[in-house]
Amino acid sequence: MIKFRNVTKHYPRSGTALADASFHIRKAEFAFLTGPSGAGKTTVLRLVHMETAPTEGEVIISRFSSTRIRRREIPQLRRSVGFVFQDFRLLERFTAAENISFALQVTGANRSAIRSKVMRLLGHVGLASRASAYPAELSGGERQRVAIARALATDPLVLLADEPTGNLDERASLGVFELFKQLNALGTAVILATHDATLLRRHPETRVLELEGGRLVYDSGSDAPRPSHGDSSIFQLVRDGPPMQSGAKEGSAIERGGPAP
Amino acid sequence: MRPFREALLSLVRRPVLAALSVTAIGLSLFILGLFGLTAHNISKALAAVEEKVEIVAYLRDEIDEAQLRLVRSEIGAFPEVESVEYVSKTEALYNASRELAEFSDVFPDVEVNPLPASLEVRLLPGRRDPQTVGTVAARISGYEFIDEVRFGREWVNRIHTLRRIAGGTALIVGGSFALVAMLLVGTTVRMSIHARSTEIAIMENVGATAGFIQRPFLAEGLISGLAGGALALALTFAAYRLLDRAVMAVLWLPDLWIAAGIVGGGVLGMLSAGRSVRRELKGLYAI
Ligand SMILES: Nc1ncnc2c1ncn2[C@@H]1O[C@H](COP(=O)(O)OP(=O)(O)O)[C@@H](O)[C@H]1O
Ligand SMILES: [Mg+2]
Numbered sequence: 111m112i113k114f115r116n117v118t119k120h121y122p123r124s125g126t127a128l129a130d131a132s133f134h135i136r137k138a139e140f141a142f143l144t145g146p147s148g149a150g151k152t153t154v155l156r157l158v159h160m161e162t163a164p165t166e167g168e169v170i171i172s173r174f175s176s177t178r179i180r181r182r183e184i185p186q187l188r189r190s191v192g193f194v195f196q197d198f199r200l201l202e203r204f205t206a207a208e209n210i211s212f213a214l215q216v217t218g219a220n221r222s223a224i225r226s227k228v229m230r231l232l233g234h235v236g237l238a239s240r241a242s243a244y245p246a247e248l249s250g251g252e253r254q255r256v257a258i259a260r261a262l263a264t265d266p267l268v269l270l271a272d273e274p275t276g277n278l279d280e281r282a283s284l285g286v287f288e289l290f291k292q293l294n295a296l297g298t299a300v301i302l303a304t305h306d307a308t309l310l311r312r313h314p315e316t317r318v319l320e321l322e323g324g325r326l327v328y329d330s331g332s333d334a335p336r337p338s339h340g341d342s343s344i345f346q347l348v349r350d351g352p353p354m355q356s357g358a359k360e361g362s363a364i365e366r367g368g369p370a371p
Numbered sequence: 372m373r374p375f376r377e378a379l380l381s382l383v384r385r386p387v388l389a390a391l392s393v394t395a396i397g398l399s400l401f402i403l404g405l406f407g408l409t410a411h412n413i414s415k416a417l418a419a420v421e422e423k424v425e426i427v428a429y430l431r432d433e434i435d436e437a438q439l440r441l442v443r444s445e446i447g448a449f450p451e452v453e454s455v456e457y458v459s460k461t462e463a464l465y466n467a468s469r470e471l472a473e474f475s476d477v478f479p480d481v482e483v484n485p486l487p488a489s490l491e492v493r494l495l496p497g498r499r500d501p502q503t504v505g506t507v508a509a510r511i512s513g514y515e516f517i518d519e520v521r522f523g524r525e526w527v528n529r530i531h532t533l534r535r536i537a538g539g540t541a542l543i544v545g546g547s548f549a550l551v552a553m554l555l556v557g558t559t560v561r562m563s564i565h566a567r568s569t570e571i572a573i574m575e576n577v578g579a580t581a582g583f584i585q586r587p588f589l590a591e592g593l594i595s596g597l598a599g600g601a602l603a604l605a606l607t608f609a610a611y612r613l614l615d616r617a618v619m620a621v622l623w624l625p626d627l628w629i630a631a632g633i634v635g636g637g638v639l640g641m642l643s644a645g646r647s648v649r650r651e652l653k654g655l656y657a658i
Contacts, residue, residue, distance in 0.1 A: 159576075160658055161658060162658055163658040176658075181581075181656050181657065181658075182580075182581070182656075184578075184656040184658070185578040185579060185580045185581070185656065186578065187578070188575070188576065188577060188578030189577070189578035192577075193576055199569075199572070199573060199576075201569065201570060201573065212570075212573070213573070213577040215373075216573075216574045216577060216579035216583060216584075217577055217578055217579055218579075218580075218583070260577070261577075263577065264577060264578060
């Protein structure tokens with residue numbers, strides 16, 4: 111359903127953000143996108159959301175291809191790809207329910223359908239009782255749930271989440287992560303970008319795509335053997351635990367994630 | 372309806388700027404309205420005057436029946452000419468004595484009638500402009516038995532000049548106001564777009580169409596323009612009442628002109644908003 115074919119993305123000033131990446135994510139699959147800060151995770155998500163076009167290669171999302179899509183078709187694509195940000199991006203002057211109905215209104219849902227759908231979505235994310243609360247009155251975890259409900263409003267095939275737990279404490283993180291798992295079980299694919307090693311360690315069975323310096327250094331879903339130079343990869347750490355010596359690079363995922371509880 | 376509701380909310384949120392935009396559009400259209408009032412009244416006056424514009428060709432006394440008939444029919448055949456009336460010496464004297472009582476005292480006797488017979492030439496409507504009148508008059512004066520040709524050239528010329536000056540002034544002054552109006556409306560709309568950038572980003576994120584995102588801002592321009600048009604109508608009407616009561620009888624504008632003015636305001640507002648929308652939202656769904 112989501113295919114990257116030899117995708118390279120150059121930015122004019124900062125150079126190569128993604129280099130010759132190929133992978134395939136199936137319908138209703140759950141995948142972690144991991145790697146240290148600057149590895150290219152957000153770039154991958156932005157490519158899926160078609161906020162930016164690949165410099166080379168092709169990105170295919172369901173029936174849309176980055177090489178053929180027209181500008182006026184992009185709204186259609188966006189409705190099948192929900193996006194959740196680290197900083198929630200809710201409208202502060204709207205209540206939780208209004209934030210969700212905003213997404214429904216602007217994508218042309220009919221009025222009578224909106225109310226019941228908003229309540230259903232709030233129920234899905236466990237916030238039925240906070241419908242009329244303003245974002246400022248909600249905890250971080252609750253805000254992220256509202257953002258997730260909003261991303262679900264258009265019944266997307268896939269949810270993209272860019273460090274969705276990055277601003278949350280551990281308990282809230284776990285809750286939000288569990289929510290993604292539940293939504294995935296209901297049939298929505300999820301690509302979750304994170305450098306939170308704890309999260310990865312807790313879910314060793316989940317598909318992992320690991321980026322480093324714009325290269326896809328590991329894909330647990332491919333048959334290819336793990337490259338031998340990837341010793342410092344998160345996946346390795348997930349399997350084997352942190353190294354005894356403090357050899358991890360500055361700013362790498364494992365340092366930010368901290369040791370497993 | 373949504374675009375208009377959103378647009379009104381935006382305008383209400385920036386009342387001073389919105390009022391300035393509407394006033395600027397209103398003033399530029401008011402100037403156009405004043406010109407319209409002037410032009411309309413001049414046109415009507417001109418039509419009434421032109422109705423009376425005729426070329427009077429005085430005939431020499433020695434012209435005979437046959438020659439008269441020939442001259443009459445030839446002039447009558449000019450493509451610009453509507454009719455040719457013959458006024459005999461007797462009729463001329465009768466007319467003159469009726470209009471001027473003293474005349475009958477001075478020349479009581481038809482036998483010594485000093486007035487010449489004449490041909491009164493009327494031109495077809497639409498051919499009564501100074502230039503045509505001049506050329507036809509020149510052509511008539513070329514006839515052998517025509518003594519002298521008179522026509523109201525001065526008068527006609529002056530009215531036409533007046534209308535041109537009024538038009539030019541209105542165009543320059545109204546145009547400058549329209550320019551200011553466009554800038555103000557454009558700025559208002561640009562500020563509305565900036566004020567809503569978070570919402571716009573979310574709309575793009577969830578897949579609202581570009582048209583859906585842009586429409587409220589165009590509606591904002593349209594509303595400002597229509598409101599400006601209404602303001603201009605009110606101001607023009609006030610000016611008309613004042614003139615009509617205090618200075619001289621004037622005619623009110625035709626409905627079509629009023630409608631055109633208000634629609635013009637709407638178009639002006641939309642165009643200004645369109646410029647801002649194009650510039651500020653050109654990145655919408657650009658990849
Ligand atoms: N819009 C952009 N313009 C220029 N460079 C960018 C842009 N977005 C990302 N980059 C660069 O691309 C690289 C990958 O960034 P990103 O995908 O944000 O990494 P991550 O999300 O893994 O931290 C970084 O070097 C970053 O500076
Ligand atoms: Mg990122």
